[in-house]
Amino acid sequence: xxxxxLAGDIGGTKTALALYRAGxxxxxQGITLAEQTFPNNQFSGLAEIIRAFLADQEEQPTHACxxxxxxxxxxxxxxxxxxxxxxxxxxxxxxxxxxxLLVNDLVATTAGALVLPQEKLFPVNIGRTDTTGSIGVxxxxxxxxxxxxxxxxxANTHFQPFPTEGGHVSFAPRNQEQIELLQFLLRNSKKQxxxxxxxxxxxxxxxxxxxxxQCTRCQEPPWMAEKRRATEPENLNPLIVEAANAxxxxxxxxxxxxxxxxxLLDILADETANLALKILATGGIYLGGGMLFRLLVNLDxxxxxxxxxxxxxxxxxxxxxxHIITEPKTALFGxxxxxxxxxxxDIAC
Numbered sequence: 001x002x003x004x005x006l007a008g009d010i011g012g013t014k015t016a017l018a019l020y021r022a023g024x025x026x027x028x029q030g031i032t033l034a035e036q037t038f039p040n041n042q043f044s045g046l047a048e049i050i051r052a053f054l055a056d057q058e059e060q061p062t063h064a065c066x067x068x069x070x071x072x073x074x075x076x077x078x079x080x081x082x083x084x085x086x087x088x089x090x091x092x093x094x095x096x097x098x099x100x101l102l103v104n105d106l107v108a109t110t111a112g113a114l115v116l117p118q119e120k121l122f123p124v125n126i127g128r129t130d131t132t133g134s135i136g137v138x139x140x141x142x143x144x145x146x147x148x149x150x151x152x153x154x155a156n157t158h159f160q161p162f163p164t165e166g167g168h169v170s171f172a173p174r175n176q177e178q179i180e181l182l183q184f185l186l187r188n189s190k191k192q193x194x195x196x197x198x199x200x201x202x203x204x205x206x207x208x209x210x211x212x213x214q215c216t217r218c219q220e221p222p223w224m225a226e227k228r229r230a231t232e233p234e235n236l237n238p239l240i241v242e243a244a245n246a247x248x249x250x251x252x253x254x255x256x257x258x259x260x261x262x263x264l265l266d267i268l269a270d271e272t273a274n275l276a277l278k279i280l281a282t283g284g285i286y287l288g289g290g291m292l293f294r295l296l297v298n299l300d301x302x303x304x305x306x307x308x309x310x311x312x313x314x315x316x317x318x319x320x321x322x323h324i325i326t327e328p329k330t331a332l333f334g335x336x337x338x339x340x341x342x343x344x345x346d347i348a349c
Contacts, residue, residue: 006061007335012081012142065339067108104163106147112334127321133282139289167199269307288325
């Protein structure tokens with residue numbers, strides 16, 4: 001029997017934990033013993049969540065790996081969109097584990113995406129895979145995560161994922177609408193007024209701002225204004241998505257919501273191209289994140305590719321395979337994979 005491994009995907013709003021019986025090799029995902037998702041705002045920190053999860057488990061882990069939204073340095077991280085500081089060594093001591101490995105959440109997602117079966121991927125562009133090329137990953141959830149992987153052996157059969165904080169680079173508008181969006185955000189920004197990041201216009205946290213912006217360009221329906229005033233802040237994103245899709249279901253259209261969602265997806269297409277060019281992602285691009293998954297019905301792949309294929313290298317960009325990850329547990333699978341590698345000392349911990 002393999003060892004027991006704890007894997008986690010710690011995002012800005014929720015934490016998903018899973019307990020695995022490790023497989024015979026890191027490529028074998030093993031057996032899932034238990035899974036649970038926790039809302040972060042109901043806990044003081046990650047240790048409290050882990051204790052709550054493990055309290056009901058008969059088997060206890062020896063090793064753990066957590067994908068965390070934030071830059072990991074020396075196995076420590078200050079989360080980007082949550083006021084949690086996490087120290088892997090201290091966490092291992094608190095929980096009685098042999099080792100806790102912390103990685104950026106997009107590193108975990110990348111590690112998981114590389115072993116996903118084809119049926120868990122929705123094709124945006126089939127393209128032509130270059131097995132020697134880099135692979136890019138963007139995840140649009142609460143924030144906007146970015147990562148990449150490069151071949152790590154001569155046969156190009158294994159890839160080493162690397163973290164980035166690409167979601168915090170400056171937003172570069174591509175047309176008049178987006179120039180006006182940038183000006184709107186700069187006028188209304190309460191801090192760092194000289195800098196608007198791409199995450200601020202391309203993520204779950206951005207959708208309300210995009211909707212508010214679109215309400216300055218077209219009229220909000222009275223029924224939507226009434227619903228919005230009666231909705232708690234944490235439920236506004238689902239409301240906007242629902243309103244954007246109302247006409248699809250035969251209901252009354254909400255033009256600001258439709259425009260906000262389309263603007264979000266347009267910016268995602270452009271930022272995907274930015275990442276592809278920066279890392280020369282001829283090996284392919286994987287798109288993920290809970291926000292994107294909720295907007296799949298709104299995605300026009302032809303429009304996406306028209307924005308993606310631009311500039312001097314538009315022909316090269318047109319050949320890059322792009323897939324959307326439809327498996328919500330990808331980061332958990334990746335964290336388990338990395339924990340197994342760490343346990344076998346195939347990566348530095």
